[in-house]
Amino acid sequence: MNFFKRAARAAAALALSVAGVIALGGTAHAGSSGQQLMVVDNKNTATSVKVIGLDQNGNSAQGCFNTPDFKNAISGWWWQGNVTVVAYNGQNCTGGDNWSGSTNVPASRPGGDWWAIVTGDNSPAATQQIEFFDNQGIAYSMYVEGTNQANQWVGHCVATPGWDSLDSNWWWRGEVHITTYPTSDCSGSSNGYYVRYVNGSGSGAYWFGVTD
Structure with a gap:
């Protein structure tokens, strides 16, 4: 599994x-x-x-x-x-x-x-790393973009080969845009697009769960 x-x-x-x-x-x-x-x-x-x-x-x-x-x-x-x-x-x-x-x-x-x-998203309070759960079983990578801990708009590609994938060492707050791909490097046509709101009030303000 x-x-x-x-x-x-x-x-x-x-x-x-x-x-x-x-x-x-x-x-x-x-x-x-x-x-x-x-x-x-x-x-x-x-x-x-x-x-x-x-x-x-x-x-x-x-x-x-x-x-x-x-x-x-x-x-x-x-x-x-x-x-x-x-x-x-x-x-x-x-x-x-x-x-x-x-x-x-x-x-x-x-x-x-x-x-x-x-559980639902709230207004931003602090920065968190994203943990992505691929319920649909279709995402092999995702492009994440939004505001980081320095209040800069940034983005990068993350491989998501399993159901539970970590976007480690990238810290986000507020509105985050996630685009999923059936490839491992965010190439080709996307197969999902989601907007989430990282609230910074989760477990130790370290991780924020997102699903497709």
Whole structure:
């Protein structure tokens, strides 16, 4: 799997505590369809999340998962179709919700079986490096341009051969433009264009998650 190849150095940091799990119609588990979820908390406000949707067999399922880190892998639970995520201030889905959203998780996707859910963008507060999650499985490089830590408009090409790719040592703030390519060097016709807002309030103000 591309994700594990690219992110092996961070595997130890992907700790996830699971509590208060409730399943309706059968707990989701590894199967022939669906994706596991990675909750990427740019806002740095979610202590736990409730996930509601369908498992790989089309059965209704929901679970509560503690999310102490910037990246939180909900492994062993497989989802497809419309999935709703509700974030809470406290552990075990207590303390009131602070954000929610829905995403359409495909039954299968090119290059792996993980799907990133990234919290929303905010107004810029500080500079961060970008971590790119290729949910569509189509980006082998991306051209990133925007304002750097010196308030200069700059851009460069980054190879993105896996699902989880790091734009290391380039620091951004505010509006960032990302153009993806099916080649490894940003050549040829692009296959995606995205505008994101790096907010600088994430985990230690080091990384900001972006997905296509």
